[in-house]
């Protein structure tokens with residue numbers, strides 16, 4: 006496998022670091038290109054990957070192409086690489102909101118295209134990615150994608166592309182919702198009398214610890230809630246308040262609102 010990474014920004018760096026650390030790829034199997042020479046040089050030196058002078062040269066040398074530029078930069082990049090593309094290439098895009106139809110419209114319908122929705126915790130190897138493969142992709146293409154993205158967390162295939170809108174609303178945007186919650190915990194701690202730094206440390210560790218316990222115990226969230234809360238106790242007092250204020254419904258509606266926005270942007 007030889008992977009051309011076009012756009013070596015934040016998400017691309019997370020993937021490069023992940024696949025190298027897990028020894029899924031050797032540095033020589035990655036060829037990067039970025040319009041920012043400074044950024045490309047930094048990544049080339051840090052990870053010892055190959056670098057290319059142009060997007061088209063990187064595509065010619067690779068069998069897998071990762072498109073990791075911002076959505077608004079995509080059209081120009083596709084125009085550049087189109088002459089070098091062939092059916093052997095597997096094209097992976099992580100650009101938010103650009104569906105496989107966009108790529109088929111701009112490149113042609115004959116290519117193997119996989120659209121992915123990763124999230125920023127990929128930067129620390131704890132990402133959640135879902136992807137949709139167009140009809141030209143086979144089992145080996147899916148396997149290759151699964152292997153690359155599993156290097157930075159968990160990865161799932163969805164069989165209907167429209168589901169990626171909901172993935173965007175949940176795991177794509179989700180880290181921001183969790184940060185808001187952590188911030189609220191911290192501010193609540195301050196209001197309750199804690200010094201700022203202590204409140205911050207406690208809030209972060211509580212979110213981290215609770216999420217890790219949830220993931221590792223294999224228990225349902227509600228079962229873990231019941232383990233913390235005892236009758237007439239402090240947790241129950243807080244939970245009752247959340248229930249009165251319809252916390253659960255608000256968070257559910259928040260995911261639905263983000264999903265609707267993802268759908269609007271795609272269309």
Ligand SMILES: NC(=O)c1ccc[n+]([C@@H]2O[C@H](COP(=O)([O-])OP(=O)(O)OC[C@H]3O[C@@H](n4cnc5c(N)ncnc54)[C@H](OP(=O)(O)O)[C@@H]3O)[C@@H](O)[C@H]2O)c1
Nearest residue numbers: 012014015016039040073074075076078082099100101123
């Ligand atoms: N961050 C997230 O939560 C998240 C989650 C899921 C998906 N994504 C998607 O991931 C993609 C990359 O995001 P990012 O945060 O990594 O972006 P980023 O840090 O801005 O990286 C993009 C890089 O590509 C360069 N570039 C622009 N046009 C190019 C071209 N024609 N050829 C080669 N390189 C080019 C940019 O250079 P300049 O800076 O000079 O323009 C920049 O260095 C986006 O499409 C985003 O939607 C992000």
